C-alpha cells in the first residue's frame with residue numbers, strides 16, 4: 001500500500017496520541033491466526049482486517065447455516081452452505097484488500113496445530129469447545145506465542161490473554177464435567193454478546209501487537225450483558241487458585257502434544273453416538289427407549305422421536321426401568337445427552353447399551369426435513 005492510501009485509510013487511528021505511523025506499521029507487519037470463524041471469530045476478523053493487520057490466517061471446517069446469521073454478521077443468506085473460511089476471506093478482501101487473508105478449511109487438531117501456530121505471531125481462539133481450547137493453549141505455550149482467549153455462556157462473556165507464564169491451564173486446570181457447560185446451540189445466545197466479546201479480543205490483539213495500553217495478561221475480564229457489570233480478576237501473588245492447588249502441566253513438547261488425547265482429557269469421545277438415520281433404521285430391531293432429557297420449555301418438541309421426556313436433573317434409573325436393552329438419550333444438539341450417557345453408564349447395569357443422539361432434536365428435525373424432501 002502506498003503512503004497516501006495508508007494515511008487515508010488509517011488516519012483516524014494514526015492521529016491518536018501514542019499511535020501514529022510507527023504503530024500502524026507494526027500492525028501491517030503482524031500476522032495473526034484466528035481459530036474459529038463463528039460468533040467470536042467474525043468480529044475479531046472484521047476489526048483486525050479493518051485496522052490493517054498485515055496477514056490473517058483463518059481456520060474453520062464449518063459451513064454457514066441459517067442459525068448462525070443472527071450473530072455471525074459477515075455472512076448472508078446467499079452464503080448458506082458455503083465454507084465459512086471461503087466466505088470470510090471474500091468479505092475481508094473486499095473490506096481491506098491490503099490484508100493478506102489465508103483460509104484453512106480444516107479442523108484444528110493435535111496433528112496440524114504445530115504448523116498453523118508456528119506460522120503466526122499471535123493466536124486468537126474463537127472456538128466453542130474445551131478440547132480445542134486446551135489444545136490451542138498447549139500449542140501456544142509450547143511455541144511461546146501469545147494467545148487471546150474469549151468465551152461466552154448465555155448472558156456472560158470472558159476475555160483473557162495467555163502467555164507461557166500464565167495460561168488457560170492456570171485458570172482452568174481441569175475441564176468441566178462433560179455436558180455441564182453448554183455451547184450456544186444448547187444454551188442460547190443473543191448475537192451482541194459474542195459481538196462484544198469478539199471486539200474485546202480484537203482490541204487485546206491490537207494492544208499486544210502495537211504495545212499500547214495494558215493487555216489482559218494474567219487477568220480475566222468478565223462481562224454480563226444483562227447488568228452491564230464487568231470486572232477484571234487478577235492473578236494474585238499466591239497464584240490463581242487460593243487453595244494452593246498445584247499448577248497443572250499439559251504436554252511439554254510437540255511430541256507429547258501430538259500424543260495427547262484431548263477428547264479423553266475432556267471426558268468426551270467415550271460415548272456411543274447414534275445418528276438420526278441409524279436410529280430410524282435400527283429402532284425396529286430390539287427393545288429401544290428414547291428419552292428426551294431437555295427442560296420442558298425447549299423447542300422443537302420431540303413427539304414421534306422420544307418415548308419419555310424427563311429433564312436430565314430429574315431423570316433416575318427407576319424411570320428407565322429394566323426392559324429396554326438400548327437406551328438413547330436426546331437433548332437439543334447432542335452435548336447434554338453425551339453427559340447423560342456417561343452418568344447412566346455408572347448407574348445402569350453393564351448389559352444396557354447407551355447412546356447419545358448425535359445432533360440432538362435439531363439434527364433429528366433436519367433429518368426429517370431431508371427425508372420429506374427426498375420422498376417428494
Ligand SMILES: Nc1ncnc2c1ncn2[C@@H]1O[C@H](COP(=O)(O)OP(=O)(O)OP(=O)(O)O)[C@@H](O)[C@H]1O
Nearest residue numbers: 036037038039059060062107108127128132184185
Ligand atoms: N477444532 C476446531 N478447529 C477449527 N474450528 C473450530 C474448532 N472447534 C470449533 N471450531 C469453530 O468455531 C466456531 C465457533 O462458533 P460458534 O461458537 O459461534 O458456533 P457455531 O458452531 O458457528 O454455531 P452453532 O453453535 O449455532 O451451530 C465454529 O465455526 C466452529 O466450526
